[in-house]
Amino acid sequence: MQAWGRPVGDANGVHADGNVPVPIVLVDTDEGITGVGLGAHAHLDAVFPAIEGEDPRAVTALYDRMVRRTFKAGHAGAVFGAIGALDTALWDIKAQAAGEPLWxxxxxxxxxxxxxxxxxxxxxxxxxxxxxxxxxxxxxxxxxxxxxxxxxxxxxxxxxxxxxxxxxxxxxxxxxxxxxxxxxxxxxxxxxxxxxxxxxxxxxxxxxxxxxxxxxxxxxxxxxxxxxxxxxxxxxxxxxxxxxxxxxxxxxxxxxxxxxxxxxxxxxxxxxxxxxxxxxxxxxxxxxxxxxxxxxxxxxxxxxxxxxxxxxxxxxxxxxxxxxxxxxxxxxxxxxxGAIATPAPRSEGTPDVRPERAGLRLH
Missing domain, CATH: 3.20.20.120 (Enolase-like C-terminal domain)
Known part of the structure; x- marks a missing residue:
């Protein structure tokens, strides 16, 4: 949870309490290294088999495997978020294995x-x-x-x-x-x-x-x-x-x-x-x-x-x-x-939900 301590939002809506969910995905390896990916990851179960059991150091090839796995339905939107979260975790693993910061x-x-x-x-x-x-x-x-x-x-x-x-x-x-x-x-x-x-x-x-x-x-x-x-x-x-x-x-x-x-x-x-x-x-x-x-x-x-x-x-x-x-x-x-709270459900009025009449204004 990102706890801003004040309202946050944009033209589409506001989180009035300032508490914004931050999904986290962890990818474990048999070498004892865990990679962290931050960001929404809906449909994770559909994407993860593309990397399961693979050498995580082959990050770019695994990225393309994840994209190909979503070929028919398309990889836009929430599915792309799952790919991105796993991809970020794989880069984290690769750099940890090399003993270097990713940069x-x-x-x-x-x-x-x-x-x-x-x-x-x-x-x-x-x-x-x-x-x-x-x-x-x-x-x-x-x-x-x-x-x-x-x-x-x-x-x-x-x-x-x-x-x-x-x-x-x-x-x-x-x-x-x-x-x-x-x-x-x-x-x-x-x-x-x-x-x-x-x-x-x-x-x-x-x-x-x-x-x-x-x-x-x-x-x-x-x-x-x-x-x-x-x-x-x-x-x-x-x-x-x-x-x-x-x-x-x-x-x-x-x-x-x-x-x-x-x-x-x-x-x-x-x-x-x-x-x-x-x-x-x-x-x-x-x-x-x-x-x-x-x-x-x-x-x-x-x-x-x-x-x-x-x-x-x-x-x-x-x-x-x-x-x-x-x-x-x-x-x-x-x-x-112990400090990671369960995210609150999203609701109407947040920046994630486009208003019904967004942009329909005379002035």
Whole structure:
């Protein structure tokens, strides 16, 4: 459980109590090494036979075995989450067996991964928003992404408040600001709303301004604004990225931690072939942080909660605006079974359930 201690959410809904389930999968080996994968893993029983009894060091081959096992029904959505969780656990095992942190095993040189603040903050008051970003600023963060999309006037005011916090912390240096509207606008709304913001603010990117699969719409938004268009966290497989890249619809290529390390590495290579940067997304994106250290086009990674989930310890720190990865073998994750609570059931009103009339607004 990720216990934020405050409401968290986006344009689609809010976890009012701030308690967000964090599924964990453990993969054991006959050599006594256990790998950890974080993220939803529905249909795990259907995917696991692809790796059962196999040498876990053959990670990329096993990843493809899992994908092939879902060939008929397709590997999108929840099934892709199961593949990603198992894949992350296999990379953890492989690096532990080698006695190295994953970032070094993958060929990384720099253990520092630049970060930006992302507080899932749409439900916060102005005072709460300022206080949260003062905490981020104290860790050296000078970039922030706010959740918005429901009230453009409120979005502008909140962005300006955060700009003030980060500017003061940076002794006058201009911070980087981003806005994530979680697919809540139409194409025309996106161009109109971002245009209003850009008369007062310098946005680095607008995230998921329209639906994730709308390549033509994302490209149209990109042509109509100055800010970059970021998307990709909900895309599951390279075949879903290809239409967007072909249409010139994305400027910042994102990938979610829940889809696994191999997926991120392949997305990064595809983006690099198009001269585009990549940016990992996730509440606890430790697997992708290790992978990000090894790719040439990593831009910046999302930092959500400053604390890990309950019962989870990770060998990394946040200093001077960056994740700093440690030297523990594998992902550096240790678990306290006694502290891991049973997740609460999901309900209506959370960010995981799209509102019935999302995006259907006159203003």
């Amino acid at each position: 070094r095993l993958l060929g990384g040189r720099d253990r520092r991964i630049p970060a930006y603040a992302s507080g899932l903050d749409i439900a916060l008051t102005d005072a709460e928003l300022i206080a949260v970003h003062q905490e981020y600023a104290a860790r050296g963060l000078r970039a922030a992404k706010l959740k918005g999309g429901l009230d453009i006037g409120r979005d502008r005011r909140r962005l300006e408040l955060v700009r003030e916090v980060l500017t003061e912390a940076g002794q006058g240096a201009r911070p980087a600001l981003m806005l994530d509207v979680n697919e809540s606008w139409t194409r025309k709304q996106a161009v109109r709303h971002v245009g209003k913001l850009e008369r007062a603010l310098d946005l680095v990117w607008i995230e998921e301004p329209v639906r994730r699969w709308d390549a033509e719409g994302l490209a149209a938004v990109g042509r109509g604004i100055r800010a970059s268009v970021a998307t990709g966290e909900n895309l599951t497989g390279l075949e879903q990225y290809r239409p967007l890249l072909a249409a010139g619809a994305v400027d910042i290529v994102q990938a979610a931690a829940v889809w696994g390390v191999t997926h991120f590495l392949r997305v990064s290579a595809l983006a690099h072939a198009h001269d585009l940067p990549v940016s990992p997304i996730g509440t606890t994106p430790v697997g992708l942080l290790h992978a990000a250290a090894s790719v040439p086009n990593h831009l910046v990674s999302e930092l959500q909660d400053l604390q890990p989930p309950l019962g989870v310890s990770v060998d990394l720190t946040v200093e001077d605006g960056a994740f700093v990865l440690g030297d523990a073998p594998g992902l550096g994750i240790t678990l306290d079974a």
